[in-house]
Amino acid sequence: MKQVNYAKESKDSVKTKSPLKIILDYIFNSFTIAEMEVRKLRHDPTELLTRAVQPVLWLLIFGQAFSRIRAIPTGNVNYQTFMAPGILAQSMMFISIFYGLSIIWDKDQGILQKLIAMPVPRAAFVTGKAFGAGIRAISQVIIILFLSYLLGLNIKWSLLNIIMSIFTIILGAAFFSSLSMALAAIVKSRERFMGIGQVITMPLFFASNAIYPIQIMPHWLQIIAKINPLSYVVELLRGYLINGSISGTGFDWLILILATVVIQVISAVLYPHIVT
Amino acid sequence: MNFSIEIKNLKKKFRDFEAVGGITFNVEKGEVFGLLGPNGAGKTTTIRMITTLMPPTSGEIFVAGYDAKKYGATIRKYIGYVPQALSADSTLTGYENLLFVAKLLRLNKKEREERIDYILNMLNLKDAENRLIKEYSGGMIRRLEIGQAIIHRPEVLILDEPTVGLDPVARLNVWKVLETLRKETGLTILITTHYMEEAEAICGRIAIMNSGKIVAMGTPEELKLKTGNPDATLEDVFTFFTGNQLESGGSYRETSQLRKRIQRFS
Numbered sequence: 001m002k003q004v005n006y007a008k009e010s011k012d013s014v015k016t017k018s019p020l021k022i023i024l025d026y027i028f029n030s031f032t033i034a035e036m037e038v039r040k041l042r043h044d045p046t047e048l049l050t051r052a053v054q055p056v057l058w059l060l061i062f063g064q065a066f067s068r069i070r071a072i073p074t075g076n077v078n079y080q081t082f083m084a085p086g087i088l089a090q091s092m093m094f095i096s097i098f099y100g101l102s103i104i105w106d107k108d109q110g111i112l113q114k115l116i117a118m119p120v121p122r123a124a125f126v127t128g129k130a131f132g133a134g135i136r137a138i139s140q141v142i143i144i145l146f147l148s149y150l151l152g153l154n155i156k157w158s159l160l161n162i163i164m165s166i167f168t169i170i171l172g173a174a175f176f177s178s179l180s181m182a183l184a185a186i187v188k189s190r191e192r193f194m195g196i197g198q199v200i201t202m203p204l205f206f207a208s209n210a211i212y213p214i215q216i217m218p219h220w221l222q223i224i225a226k227i228n229p230l231s232y233v234v235e236l237l238r239g240y241l242i243n244g245s246i247s248g249t250g251f252d253w254l255i256l257i258l259a260t261v262v263i264q265v266i267s268a269v270l271y272p273h274i275v276t
Numbered sequence: 277m278n279f280s281i282e283i284k285n286l287k288k289k290f291r292d293f294e295a296v297g298g299i300t301f302n303v304e305k306g307e308v309f310g311l312l313g314p315n316g317a318g319k320t321t322t323i324r325m326i327t328t329l330m331p332p333t334s335g336e337i338f339v340a341g342y343d344a345k346k347y348g349a350t351i352r353k354y355i356g357y358v359p360q361a362l363s364a365d366s367t368l369t370g371y372e373n374l375l376f377v378a379k380l381l382r383l384n385k386k387e388r389e390e391r392i393d394y395i396l397n398m399l400n401l402k403d404a405e406n407r408l409i410k411e412y413s414g415g416m417i418r419r420l421e422i423g424q425a426i427i428h429r430p431e432v433l434i435l436d437e438p439t440v441g442l443d444p445v446a447r448l449n450v451w452k453v454l455e456t457l458r459k460e461t462g463l464t465i466l467i468t469t470h471y472m473e474e475a476e477a478i479c480g481r482i483a484i485m486n487s488g489k490i491v492a493m494g495t496p497e498e499l500k501l502k503t504g505n506p507d508a509t510l511e512d513v514f515t516f517f518t519g520n521q522l523e524s525g526g527s528y529r530e531t532s533q534l535r536k537r538i539q540r541f542s
Contacts, residue, residue: 025382032379040367043408110361114424117327117359119352120380275329 026121033128038135048136052143055091059084059147062211072212077242081153085165085237086210088144092137092169093204093230096176098197099133100184103274108190113275123268126181130264133177134170141169156244164240171256172233178263185270209234229259279338280305280432280464281326286335288321295321297488298335303432303466308458310479311468312514318488319468320360323436326466327357340431356425360436364409364417364424370396371405374423381428395423399453415446419453426457432464433457439474451478472510486518 041047059080066072067079074082106112115125145162148155180197187193207221208230214222225231232252239245239252281303288296296318303309311319324330326337328348337344340354364373374395378388396402399419409417418438425433435454439447455478457463469475475482476496483493492499492513500508503516 028382029380032376035379036365036368036372036376039372040365043367043369108361109366110359110363111365113329113359113361114357114363114421115380117329117352117355117357118377118380119349119428 022121026124026127029120029124030128030131033125034131034135037129037132041136048139051091051095051140054094055087055140055144056147058087058090059144059151063087066211072216074213075242077154080151081148081155081242082238083211084144084148084153084155085241086208086234088140088165088169089172089208089230089233089237090205090210091140091144092173092233093176094201095137095140096133096173097180097201097204098194099129099177100180100182100197101190101193103129103181103271104184104188104190104193107188107274116272116275122272123264126178126264126267126271129181130174130177130260131170134173137169137173138166141166155241158244160246161240161244164246165237168233168236168240168256171253171260172229175229175256175260175263178260178267182263182267182270185267185274188274204228204230229256232256278305279303280307280340281309281466282336282338283322283326284336286322286325286337287333288318288325288330289333295488296325296332299483299485299488299490301483301490301493303464305431305464306458306462308454308465308467308478308480310475310482311466311485312470312472312475312482313468313485314470316487317485319485320436322485323434323466323468327355327434328352353428354431356422356428356430356433358418358421358425358433358435358438360440362414362417362421364412364420366409369406369408370401370412370416370420373409373420374427377424378427383428391427395427398456399423400449413446414442415449418442418446418450422450422453422457426461426463429461430463432466435465435467437468437470439469439471447474454478472514476510484514484517492517 063080063083066083070079072079072082103112106115116122141162145155183196184193187196207224208228209225210230214225214231217225232255236249236252236256239249279302281301283299283301285298285300286296287294287298299318299322301309311322313319321330325332326339326344328344328351332344339351342350342354344351364370365376368376371392374392375388378392383391393402396405399422401416401420401423404412404416409420412420422433422435422438425435433454438454439450442450451474454465454467458465465478467474467479479496481493481495482499483490484499485491492502494502496510496513499513499517500506500510503513505512508516
């Protein structure tokens with residue numbers, strides 16, 4: 001087989017790479033990276049089972065204990081039903097916020113250096129990984145819904161609502177994994193990243209409407225909860241899974257999509273610096 | 277123009293430390309060129325600048341005729357890069373690792389399957405294509421990585437210390453693969469190494485680097501002649517030009533990384 005050199009192409013052809021081609025490359029490359037993330041999961045699905053433990057504990061132990069107090073206003077559903085979408089959002093966030101570890105791991109292994117030296121739009125790595133994180137998080141929807149069914153929780157069992165919840169979770173996971181990748185690109189080492197990950201997860205969780213409504217918080221915490229993207233994920237999930245409302249969610253979607261796009265751009269800019 | 281790589285007065289400074297201190301060399305098309313030197317000589321930094329992973333402080337780099345300052349993205353099409361660390365994804369199979377790269381490079385399905393099949397056969401990895409990289413030996417991983425780097429038929433293959441931590445047989449197999457590639461495809465190969473026997477076995481020309489400078493350049497024979505001792509080994513050549521023994525001990529970080537890599541290989 002003879003070597004065919006790209007060098008034989010006209011040297012001008014590369015300068016005028018059309019914007020459409022760049023966008024197509026970006027989209028296809030993102031899909032390829034997400035596909036590989038899914039293939040990895042298929043080779044070793046044990047991760048999904050271990051990830052189920054924490055949300056199960058929250059729902060069963062914390063949820064049961066707190067339902068007895070009846071101190072939290074949860075509308076016309078019991079406390080466990082109220083918190084189920086919150087726990088779903090929480091477990092999605094816990095997984096996604098440590099997703100940046102995978103790019104530090106890739107860097108330590110040398111995978112990243114090689115990928116970055118390839119003729120691939122660098123933003124595609126961040127988008128693809130975020131998409132992969134989203135697909136991983138779908139398993140959490142299945143686990144929580146299954147458990148809710150076993151516990152006889154008052155969930156709206158409609159296919160459309162479940163599909164919308166899945167989209168919400170994918171977007172939420174994309175946001176938090178992008179945030180995580182941006183942090184990873186800044187701190188660069190596994191130890192420091194673990195520290196930061198642990199520091200930010202709990203505040204994000206407690207300063208949200210995941211396990212209690214925003215109205216019962218003190219004023220200053222309400223402000224934080226309202227700018228916390230996790231609150232928007234929970235609000236959407238609660239809308240779909242408990243109230244069954246599809247309409248009137250446009251604002252939450254807009255906020256989440258905007259936040260994801262902004263953090264994606266930031267990670268895409270920071271990401272290549274992780275190797276230097 | 278017959279040069280695949282042209283480097284002119286290339287410098288890289290990290291704060292007040294000069295890792296690469298003004299080096300100049302050209303690599304001809306179809307040549308195997310070796311950068312030889314101890315750890316910390318500036319080889320990897322040089323490679324990173326050529327692969328556009330890192331901008332130079334000053335100086336010029338041309339790869340396949342393209343100026344790295346302006347055409348970084350284009351240069352990445354012409355090079356295949358095998359970094360020092362193990363870069364194959366251990367949680368995917370050999371086939372998937374090749375598929376991943378082929379898809380990222382947007383080869384169409386037919387071309388993709390042809391290339392992957394050709395590469396797996398050439399590298400003698402066809403039987404292991406569906407095994408996870410975790411189960412590969414160090415030599416197999418290295419060969420697969422070379423496969424990943426050449427899937428898009430690059431003009432230049434750049435390898436950073438490709439045989440560190442490999443046993444002698446695996447090392448020989450990597451050399452064979454590189455020789456086959458050069459013969460069959462006319463690929464230009466730029467390799468860094470601190471193994472004398474590696475430089476002697478595969479390189480047409482070598483540049484000896486020490487403390488960020490090139491202290492000697494030429495074919496292994498030429499360099500031996502310059503020492504005035506016809507029986508000189510390349511080790512002697514190195515000592516002659518640098519006044520140092522060639523020793524591979526590096527900093528704490530390098531040593532610990534090297535050990536980790538050896539653990540993964542064995």
